[in-house]
Amino acid sequence: MARLQIRNLEKTYTNTFKAVHGINLDVADGEFMVLVGPSGCAKSTTLRMIAGLESISGGEVVIGDRVVNRLQPGERGIAMVFQNYALYPHMKVRKNLSFGLRLQRAPKAEIERKTAEVARILEIEPLLDRLPKELSGGQAQRVALGRALIKQPEVFLFDEPLSNLDAKLRASMRVRITDLHKRLKDQGMSSTVIYVTHDQTEAMTMGDRICVMKDGHIMQVADPKTLYDRPANAFVAGFIGSPEMNLIAGRLDGNSFHLGAQSLVLPDELMARLRANSGSVTLGIRPQHLRVNTADGLRAVVAGAEFMGHEVVLHLDVEGERVVAVLPAADYADLDRGTTVTLTPDPGQAHVFDQSGGNISLSTSQ
Amino acid sequence: MSIPDTTLASAKALVAPVLDDTSRAQIRAERMSAFVRYTLLITVGFLMLYPLLWLVGASFKTNSEIFGSIGFIPQEPTLDGYRKGWETSTPYTFGRFFWNTFLIILPKTIFTAISCALVAYGFARFEFPYKKLLFASLIATLLLPNVVTRIPQYILFRDLGWLDTYLPLWVPSAFAGDAFFVFMLVQFLRAIPRDMEEAARVDGANSLQTLIYIVVPMLMPALISVALFQFMWTMNDFLGPLIYLSSVQSFPVSLALKLSIDTTEAFDWNRILAMSVLALLPALIVFFMAQRYFIEGISTGGVKG
Ligand SMILES: Nc1ncnc2c1ncn2[C@@H]1O[C@H](COP(=O)(O)OP(=O)(O)OP(=O)(O)O)[C@@H](O)[C@H]1O
Ligand SMILES: [Mg+2]
Numbered sequence: 001m002a003r004l005q006i007r008n009l010e011k012t013y014t015n016t017f018k019a020v021h022g023i024n025l026d027v028a029d030g031e032f033m034v035l036v037g038p039s040g041c042a043k044s045t046t047l048r049m050i051a052g053l054e055s056i057s058g059g060e061v062v063i064g065d066r067v068v069n070r071l072q073p074g075e076r077g078i079a080m081v082f083q084n085y086a087l088y089p090h091m092k093v094r095k096n097l098s099f100g101l102r103l104q105r106a107p108k109a110e111i112e113r114k115t116a117e118v119a120r121i122l123e124i125e126p127l128l129d130r131l132p133k134e135l136s137g138g139q140a141q142r143v144a145l146g147r148a149l150i151k152q153p154e155v156f157l158f159d160e161p162l163s164n165l166d167a168k169l170r171a172s173m174r175v176r177i178t179d180l181h182k183r184l185k186d187q188g189m190s191s192t193v194i195y196v197t198h199d200q201t202e203a204m205t206m207g208d209r210i211c212v213m214k215d216g217h218i219m220q221v222a223d224p225k226t227l228y229d230r231p232a233n234a235f236v237a238g239f240i241g242s243p244e245m246n247l248i249a250g251r252l253d254g255n256s257f258h259l260g261a262q263s264l265v266l267p268d269e270l271m272a273r274l275r276a277n278s279g280s281v282t283l284g285i286r287p288q289h290l291r292v293n294t295a296d297g298l299r300a301v302v303a304g305a306e307f308m309g310h311e312v313v314l315h316l317d318v319e320g321e322r323v324v325a326v327l328p329a330a331d332y333a334d335l336d337r338g339t340t341v342t343l344t345p346d347p348g349q350a351h352v353f354d355q356s357g358g359n360i361s362l363s364t365s366q
Numbered sequence: 367m368s369i370p371d372t373t374l375a376s377a378k379a380l381v382a383p384v385l386d387d388t389s390r391a392q393i394r395a396e397r398m399s400a401f402v403r404y405t406l407l408i409t410v411g412f413l414m415l416y417p418l419l420w421l422v423g424a425s426f427k428t429n430s431e432i433f434g435s436i437g438f439i440p441q442e443p444t445l446d447g448y449r450k451g452w453e454t455s456t457p458y459t460f461g462r463f464f465w466n467t468f469l470i471i472l473p474k475t476i477f478t479a480i481s482c483a484l485v486a487y488g489f490a491r492f493e494f495p496y497k498k499l500l501f502a503s504l505i506a507t508l509l510l511p512n513v514v515t516r517i518p519q520y521i522l523f524r525d526l527g528w529l530d531t532y533l534p535l536w537v538p539s540a541f542a543g544d545a546f547f548v549f550m551l552v553q554f555l556r557a558i559p560r561d562m563e564e565a566a567r568v569d570g571a572n573s574l575q576t577l578i579y580i581v582v583p584m585l586m587p588a589l590i591s592v593a594l595f596q597f598m599w600t601m602n603d604f605l606g607p608l609i610y611l612s613s614v615q616s617f618p619v620s621l622a623l624k625l626s627i628d629t630t631e632a633f634d635w636n637r638i639l640a641m642s643v644l645a646l647l648p649a650l651i652v653f654f655m656a657q658r659y660f661i662e663g664i665s666t667g668g669v670k671g
Contacts, residue, residue: 080568086559
């Protein structure tokens with residue numbers, strides 16, 4: 001049992017900077033939770049408070065059924081993988097893996113058995129007698145992973161473990177980590193994971209649930225699909241998804257959205273979800289959910305097109321605002337710069353945010 | 367100039383067919399300037415080393431020859447200086463004095479390394495009340511001239527009954543008394559990322575275990591320099607033993623050398639010089655031995671990431 005709970009967690013650094021503002025998070029046993037957010041949003045700070053590497057200014061961290069605030073990192077039942085691997089430079093890989101066990105004075109046979117098993121799982125057996133400086137980045141990260149695995153902790157903590165690797169290696173390590181997590185879970189071992197990243201691809205592909213943070217606040221906690229389809233606010237909407245969701249500021253009046261001199265009649269389906277029908281709002285439509293050259297809609301001027309192979313990213317100009325649309329390459333007929341087209345949102349895929357950024361188009365029934 | 371000769375040669379072979387007079391003149395000018403440079407370096411190097419060469423040469427000369435000729439190569443090499451010098455004019459041989467020096471250096475060097483590492487670790491990695499003030503006063507002692515504390519220290523050690531023992535010579539160092547070393551290690555530690563220590567804490571190590579198993583190995587190159595400096599300074603220290611030691615039987619080498627000047631009417635310079643050469647040897651040997659570890663330490667201590 002290794003449920004992790006964070007209650008009203010706060011962090012004020014010694015220079016009086018308040019990095020974390022009373023956050024609450026509940027991570028179920030065996031869950032893969034991703035903390036994601038832009039640089040400086042206090043992901044690392046939060047993770048380090050869970051690990052015990054940073055003091056807690058307020059609130060509690062509960063692992064299993066113990067409040068661990070006052071426990072040393074080694075007593076919390078956690079293991080951590082660092083961005084820079086943090087392998088002990090003077091120890092061979094074998095000793096790096098077994099350092100924790102040797103500190104606990106575990107029996108020699110047990111140390112050897114566990115080291116061998118971890119090395120087998122991570123395919124680092126040929127590297128056991130090398131020094132960290134003799135490893136490539138990917139190998140070093142696997143060793144770092146092994147050092148966490150060998151401890152059989154209740155909670156795994158990862159702080160941007162893949163950000164020093166190149167794109168290809170990152171993709172394969174991503175799969176390796178999620179596979180490992182599934183395997184541990186299937187074997188009934190503790191496998192709760194908190195995984196910090198600023199890469200939304202990692203977040204979307206790896207997380208059972210994702211916690212989006214901004215400036216020390218939690219913006220939304222949800223599974224990837226919900227996060228994508230039903231963002232709670234404009235920040236999450238803009239942060240998740242690539243290219244970014246178009247956020248077009250305008251005015252709502254009845255069932256039409258006014259932008260400069262133009263207006264767009266909103267689909268009935270959207271109107272049915274909407275909790276208000278007037279005032280300044282932001283219309284949010286993902287580039288993939290824009291239809292180009294419909295009978296009517298917003299008039300837009302083509303500003304450029306990027307051909308990506310299977311799709312085309314179209315940059316458009318609507319009343320001075322930059323809007324991006326993604327079209328399947330098959331549907332794309334050459335559009336010159338300066339051509340005027342019309343745009344309408346896919347039914348069921350548009351969002352409306354109020355002035356404070358809250359999503360006012362989430363139907364409660366869904 | 368670090369271009370390997372072979373590269374130069376092949377480069378020359380490549381350009382040879384198109385060499386015109388100007389580039390030939392250029393190569394000649396380069397050779398000329400290299401010749402001048404090396405001649406100058408060798409001359410200056412020789413001048414710097416001359417006293418040392420003379421010392422070694424003179425230690426094999428007879429006493430009269432030392433003042434009779436200018437050259438440093440002995441005419442009739444003799445080991446007299448070494449034989450007689452080793453016996454000394456005291457009841458003890460020079461071996462005794464070497465042993466005494468060793469008895470001072472050993473605890474001093476070891477305890478300096480241990481205590482300075484502990485104190486530097488504390489300053490570099492922990493937050494505690496008045497840390498800034500304490501560190502500032504540590505640095506302030508660096509600026510304090512040694513002479514100022516001589517007399518109070520002497521009185522203190524006299525009252526402790528430590529006169530004519532080795533204790534005053536090494537005990538202060540065992541409590542990180544050498545602020546310079548602490549400062550040096552703190553600077554070195556600040557440059558080492560904390561990740562490894564944090565990983566060790568997550569692995570369950572307490573502060574002391576982290577220091578011993580993680581920090582000290584990474585600090586090794588710096589600790590070896592500390593030990594090396596301490597070794598050389600102690601070996602050469604004359605004033606400390608002069609003040610605190612009064613019986614000849616406990617004299618270290620530095621004092622014993624002076625002793626041979628004091629006690630004989632006509633100085634046997636060749637004996638003094640011979641013993642000086644011997645006194646130089648330990649420092650040289652230790653330096654060349656440690657140099658290897660020093661360089662190795664730096665390359666393995668390097669942190670990747
Ligand atoms: N020791 C410190 N003292 C004061 N402020 C700090 C300290 N460490 C971090 N901060 C501040 O706290 C905030 C959160 O930092 P944190 O390292 O947790 O961000 P992050 O989300 O991990 O960012 P990144 O994605 O760049 O790693 C930042 O604004 C940072 O400037
Ligand atoms: Mg971070």
